[in-house]
Amino acid sequence: MILTVTPNPSLDRTYEVPALDRGEVVRATGERVDPGGKGVNVSRAVTAAGRRTVAVLPLGGAPGALVAALLDAQGIEVAAVPVAGATRSNIALAEADGVLTKINAPGPELSAAEREALLETVRSRSRDADWIACCGSLPRGLAPSWYAELVARAHAAGVRIALDTSGPALLRALPERPDVVKPNAAELAEAVGRPLATVGDAARAAGELRERGARAVLASLGADGQLLVSEAGTWFGAAPVAAVRSNVGAGDASLAGFLAAGGTGPEALASAVAHGAAAVGLPGSVMPAPADLDPAAVTVTAEVPVDRPLKEPVS
Ligand SMILES: Nc1ncnc2c1ncn2[C@@H]1O[C@H](COP(=O)(O)OP(=O)(O)OP(=O)(O)O)[C@@H](O)[C@H]1O
Ligand SMILES: [Mg+2]
Numbered sequence: 001m002i003l004t005v006t007p008n009p010s011l012d013r014t015y016e017v018p019a020l021d022r023g024e025v026v027r028a029t030g031e032r033v034d035p036g037g038k039g040v041n042v043s044r045a046v047t048a049a050g051r052r053t054v055a056v057l058p059l060g061g062a063p064g065a066l067v068a069a070l071l072d073a074q075g076i077e078v079a080a081v082p083v084a085g086a087t088r089s090n091i092a093l094a095e096a097d098g099v100l101t102k103i104n105a106p107g108p109e110l111s112a113a114e115r116e117a118l119l120e121t122v123r124s125r126s127r128d129a130d131w132i133a134c135c136g137s138l139p140r141g142l143a144p145s146w147y148a149e150l151v152a153r154a155h156a157a158g159v160r161i162a163l164d165t166s167g168p169a170l171l172r173a174l175p176e177r178p179d180v181v182k183p184n185a186a187e188l189a190e191a192v193g194r195p196l197a198t199v200g201d202a203a204r205a206a207g208e209l210r211e212r213g214a215r216a217v218l219a220s221l222g223a224d225g226q227l228l229v230s231e232a233g234t235w236f237g238a239a240p241v242a243a244v245r246s247n248v249g250a251g252d253a254s255l256a257g258f259l260a261a262g263g264t265g266p267e268a269l270a271s272a273v274a275h276g277a278a279a280v281g282l283p284g285s286v287m288p289a290p291a292d293l294d295p296a297a298v299t300v301t302a303e304v305p306v307d308r309p310l311k312e313p314v315s
Helices: 038-048 061-073 112-125 146-156 167-176 185-192 199-211 250-260 265-280
Strands: 002-005 010-017 030-036 053-059 077-082 088-095 100-103 131-135 160-164 196-198 216-220 226-230 233-238 299-301 309-314
Touching (some): 002 250, 010 061, 199 216, 216 250, 233 265
Antiparallel strands (some): 010 030, 216 226
8 A cells, every 4th residue: 555645735726728818807618626736646646556545635624625525536545634724726727729827825834733633644544554655845834844754753663655845845854764755857956956967967966865865766857767766776767758748747657656566676667657658648637547558668777878968957
């Protein structure tokens, strides 16, 4: 079982509009609501992969109830932590030409009691977990050291923990030795404080996160593929994508694929790459099912192409 923790989930409303016209009434031609949040995406992808998952979510108000109902309808078990503030609603405006504009709300501030209830729920639900995956930004009320605390508690309980976050929340957790962290290229560059121009730059930056405590680093490099830097070795994986439809949630699908395949070594990297490639071929944040995967298209090598320039360098 893979337990996911999303400290700041959302109700995602997407409006399809012909074109955005500031200051005017824009009439939507379509509308949809989805449960949102990076750990929620991981749970959806883990479910699609046929593995058990439980999603731990602080939920409040009518939007929170709707998030729980939508996940329930998708067969995803939710461990809800009731909070006084309403779960945030995020708005996405999808224009006909493919441009997506997102408005993300800050979300409710968690009280001291709610913080404690969240930690206690993770503890009680992690008994039969193979992995805990902690994903996304922290809501107001949770200190940047909150993920560090979660990693320490998971290890005290003998459970492996994956962390997909950025900025101070990531840096503060590294000394607690998370089993894997999954930065994208921009998050990796920010963590080491320098630009990334080549695959070798990314590999060196990932190695630095290991020196700072991460046991393994799964660095997703967008169209360039993924690197796994671990004690057992470093591997580079990639897969061609015929048509990119949406890269939203591709990193979340990758982490789900990595954990569902055991969470260590080149086979798990290959699964991560297969899930990422499949996710970008699907619309919105739709998570791939086994039929969407093309494992034969994935290449994984221990000979990292260090001099290869990144198609999407980070300056
Ligand atoms: N344009 C692309 N072409 C081919 N593969 C892609 C492309 N974009 C993403 N991928 C695949 O998906 C993986 C994850 O993408 P990316 O690095 O953009 O994640 P991310 O920024 O963490 O995304 P998110 O946080 O929205 O889930 C990549 O490492 C790669 O395997
Ligand atoms: Mg990401």
